[in-house]
Amino acid sequence: MGNGADAVARLDELTRKLRRECPWDREQDERSIVPHTVGEAYELAAAAHSGDDSKLVDELGDVLFQVHFLSLLLEERGTGSLEQVAEHVHAKLVHRHPHIFGSAVADDAGQVLQNWDQIKKGEAGREPGIFGDVPENLPGPLYALKTQRRAASTGFDFDHVPYDGVTGELEELEEAQTREERFHEVGDVLFAAINVARKLKVDPELALRASADRFQERVEAAEEIANRDGHQWEALDTEAQLGYYARARTLLGK
Structure with a gap:
């Protein structure tokens, strides 16, 4: 070494x-x-x-x-x-780990994060307010995640994984009539899904990208299978494309 x-x-x-x-x-x-x-x-x-x-x-x-x-x-x-x-980062990490370098106590990772958020609020240069230091230029999923984490750091959080929040927002989306209502409700569905990801400790940005990658792989595999059968992917109707897509999912095993 x-x-x-x-x-x-x-x-x-x-x-x-x-x-x-x-x-x-x-x-x-x-x-x-x-x-x-x-x-x-x-x-x-x-x-x-x-x-x-x-x-x-x-x-x-x-x-x-x-x-x-x-x-x-x-x-x-x-x-x-x-x-x-x-x-600077050395000093900041020491300051934010008083359970290691000071007299604070943290028996689990959740307590560490709670202490971390409270310590950050008292540091110089921090924007005031619960959401003051949430960067507005983050990608949407990360912006929502940061917003939810800031609220949770004040104690405003579920003690369970809120799957029902997603289903409830989906029901409201189905009932939406106007373009403005649909815009609003789609945002609520996505926000609720990200909240579920947060509670499950899954990064929604990376999970969404991974899902998109899997979708690309499946569609490309479906197109290849269709071509081997003598069909042009674009010429197939939706039902036939879905059939090939199902075959591709089985073939790829994911």
């Missing part, structure tokens, strides 16, 4: 060299880089769910490079550095 500090130092040296000598890297600022950072974070999340550790190592490296590059931009402006980033 090599020296981790030496490896990080080599990455830091490489980041600085790219910033000096690569025309593309020289042109970047935090606003142009952060979309790549977000993309790398999603790729990291996908790798974590894939069960492929080599892919996880690869994607962790990409995220680590993003941290180095963005920290270097702060250093160039004299407003921060990688060292300051590391020291």
